[in-house]
Amino acid sequence: MPPRRTVRLALAALAALGTACAAAGRVHPRAAEEVARGYAHLEAGDLERSEVAFRHALAFAPDLPEALNGLGVVERRRGRIGAAQRRYAQALEASPDFAEAQVNTGEALAAGGWGEAADERFAAALAVDPDLAVARLDRARALLHRGLAAAGAERAALWARARREYLHLLESQPGRPEAFHDLAFMDYLSGDAARAERAYLRAAELRPGWPEALHGLCISRVRLGRCADGAEACRRCLAAAPGNAQCSQSLRGALGCAR
16 A cells, blocks of 8 residues: 555544544543554554554454454455455444545455445545545546546546546645546656646646656657657656656657657
């Protein structure tokens, strides 16, 4: 599981836990403290201490969904998808409206190739919180990847759904570079290099030095016949990520067509 995603889910879970704590003191304060520590250890990459912290939280509150969800994230980071799903199921049994566990279940299902089942989980999370960014992003990316494996009308339909999810994400968080990058990627592969260039440019503005956005900017400009501009973007990519193979190769192509 990518670190950025883990941090987003940690923040969402902690916010939910804070709400629960405020509701008539239903959560033991030590349990809340241990959940916070568990996510801090998770962010630092210490899975062992993260697991211990979540288990310690459960010693105070055996059905605490945030701790059960945290144990699921630990298992997912270890590559144990089945064990992770069982923990997410326990979290949802304890709290059926716990959107973060729905998202995590969806991500695990998508990783296993269960696209429709994953989509149902993302939809369930968004029914609870339409502004839950990680649910929008994961749902959109699952649709994007399913579209990559399809062709023709099926790809177009999946990518139309993905595009709608990215646009919903931008309604709640207009500054999300991942959304602009992924929209640009679909536009480029669909043959709309002009729209792709605009979206790649916005992604690069929002996250300066991001190699993926700069490489996309390079190749979309080359596709538009603006090879010198493309070469400039590829040079920026290499300045940010020296030795990046994609940018090195695309720079040679851009320089070749600029002559």
